[in-house]
Amino acid sequence: MSTPLLTLFSHHAQGGLRERLCATLRQAIAGGHLTFGQKVPSTRQLAGDLGLSRVTVEAAYAQLESEGYLQRETGRGTFVAIVMPAQTARAATVDRPRFSARGDTVIATGGCQDPPFPHAFAAGSPELRAFPHQLWRRLYASVQRSYGSQLMGYGDPLGYLPLRGAIADYLALSRGMRCRPEQVIILTSSQQALQLLAMMFLDPGDEVWLETPGYPGARNAFLAAGARCRGVPLDDEGAIVQRGAARLLYLTPSHHYPTGVAMSLARRLAWLAWAQRHGSWIIEDDYDSEFHYDERPTPAMQGLDRYGRVITLGTFSKSLFPSLRLAWMVVPPALIAPLGQARSLMDGHSALLPQAVTAAFLQQGHFASHLRLMRQLYRSRRDLLLAQLHPLSPWLTPIATPGGLQLTVTLREGENEAALSAQAERDGLALPRLSPLATEAPGQAGWILGFAALSPGEIATGCAKMASLFRDN
Ligand SMILES: Cc1ncc(COP(=O)(O)O)c(C=O)c1O
Numbered sequence: 001m002s003t004p005l006l007t008l009f010s011h012h013a014q015g016g017l018r019e020r021l022c023a024t025l026r027q028a029i030a031g032g033h034l035t036f037g038q039k040v041p042s043t044r045q046l047a048g049d050l051g052l053s054r055v056t057v058e059a060a061y062a063q064l065e066s067e068g069y070l071q072r073e074t075g076r077g078t079f080v081a082i083v084m085p086a087q088t089a090r091a092a093t094v095d096r097p098r099f100s101a102r103g104d105t106v107i108a109t110g111g112c113q114d115p116p117f118p119h120a121f122a123a124g125s126p127e128l129r130a131f132p133h134q135l136w137r138r139l140y141a142s143v144q145r146s147y148g149s150q151l152m153g154y155g156d157p158l159g160y161l162p163l164r165g166a167i168a169d170y171l172a173l174s175r176g177m178r179c180r181p182e183q184v185i186i187l188t189s190s191q192q193a194l195q196l197l198a199m200m201f202l203d204p205g206d207e208v209w210l211e212t213p214g215y216p217g218a219r220n221a222f223l224a225a226g227a228r229c230r231g232v233p234l235d236d237e238g239a240i241v242q243r244g245a246a247r248l249l250y251l252t253p254s255h256h257y258p259t260g261v262a263m264s265l266a267r268r269l270a271w272l273a274w275a276q277r278h279g280s281w282i283i284e285d286d287y288d289s290e291f292h293y294d295e296r297p298t299p300a301m302q303g304l305d306r307y308g309r310v311i312t313l314g315t316f317s318k319s320l321f322p323s324l325r326l327a328w329m330v331v332p333p334a335l336i337a338p339l340g341q342a343r344s345l346m347d348g349h350s351a352l353l354p355q356a357v358t359a360a361f362l363q364q365g366h367f368a369s370h371l372r373l374m375r376q377l378y379r380s381r382r383d384l385l386l387a388q389l390h391p392l393s394p395w396l397t398p399i400a401t402p403g404g405l406q407l408t409v410t411l412r413e414g415e416n417e418a419a420l421s422a423q424a425e426r427d428g429l430a431l432p433r434l435s436p437l438a439t440e441a442p443g444q445a446g447w448i449l450g451f452a453a454l455s456p457g458e459i460a461t462g463c464a465k466m467a468s469l470f471r472d473n
Pocket residue numbers: 123124188189190191192215217252257285287314315316317322326327
């Protein structure tokens with residue numbers, strides 16, 4: 001009878017002897033090795049089998065009796081006192097959990113897939129090897145020294161005020177935005193902003209418009225809320241204003257994701273008038289405006305908004321590093337308190353220490369210097385990728401992009417985007433597909449090639465692999 005106990009006991013190596021024995025017996029009962037009504041070994045026998053003292057076994061039995069697993073009967077012995085559900089029933093529920101209708105909708109979106117580490121040509125990764133690690137460590141230590149326990153309690157769901165102020169200053173200067181620090185809400189990511197806005201503004205069946213092709217993270221957040229997503233086509237002035245109304249409109253006006261088109265001023269004004277007419281909200285995702293190489297990016301749409309209908313999102317995932325998990329949302333004054341309350345329900349607030357370090361990084365001018373360096377680096381990498389792709393022009397056409405961390409290419413008709421991407425994957429090369437980014441099928445075949453995180457050698461090797469992929473097919 002004690003053989004399974006002996007094996008289980010040897011697997012529980014952590015903690016004191018009494019705790020290990022308790023864990024062993026709980027597991028034996030949960031796993032069906034000991035069943036309801038069964039007599040367990042006497043303290044003398046178990047102590048002998050496991051090489052423990054009787055006092056330890058006594059103490060463990062007493063503890064398990066107080067938890068309801070065992071019952072001791074004077075003169076008769078100790079018995080299992082609990083009926084565990086049958087093993088097979090448990091296995092069935094664990095394998096196929098039943099979710100709410102909302103849960104099923106969430107699962108159907110497929111979620112978000114961000115590259116866990118930079119590699120050719122995964123999209124969306126910044127160059128982490130060029131990050132000023134030493135400076136960051138110094139700032140971390142100095143913030144911790146100066147603020148110590150002040151940053152260890154609960155924080156404001158809207159964010160750490162000095163960081164909100166530093167972002168408001170940066171946005172006024174670099175993005176032509178008009179906002180007070182209070183209008184800046186700190187979040188873990190743009191994705192969390194989208195999730196929060198979907199939760200607050202969308203009922204199942206509501207209509208949301210987004211550019212097609214467009215950012216799947218946004219589409220999936222809206223679909224998860226049960227919204228109906230309709231694609232808005234683009235021309236060279238950006239998303240074309242449509243007839244009718246939608247509850248929300250998601251745009252990337254400064255640098256369309258993934259083609260890089262910048263929306264014209266006339267279009268921006270027309271969309272703002274549309275939002276005012278229909279009482280709609282415009283989500284402006286300003287996701288990579290820090291990285292424009294050929295000319296200054298157009299100012300954010302928020303700066304033109306006289307009606308308070310624009311919510312602008314930005315993230316440090318690209319300009320600093322993704323695992324920092326800090327982003328922001330600039331909202332009209334009427335939304336500050338309701339969105340703060342919603343955020344408090346979600347996860348309380350973002351971690352305080354990284355917010356304070358990031359605030360210092362911005363206030364001391366390091367952010368501006370880091371961006372200047374990264375812009376130079378990324379521009380040279382984009383130019384190199386364009387040059388290396390030139391010999392592949394029989395198969396693909398790059399879409400000229402004035403900025404960003406990735407370059408979109410379209411594939412010549414007849415090329416099988418999905419098959420080529422799958423084959424490249426087997427060869428360790430990521431070729432993220434363009435066509436699934438269309439809201440309505442069929443999407444244009446192509447790839448979104450991340451270049452910012454790749455050294456010149458990595459770009460050259462990736463392009464050589466791509467070339468052999470075409471030649472072998
Ligand atoms: C258009 C767009 N918005 C947002 C993000 C992600 O930002 P975050 O990491 O803050 O969710 C990305 C990432 O690739 C993006 O392409």
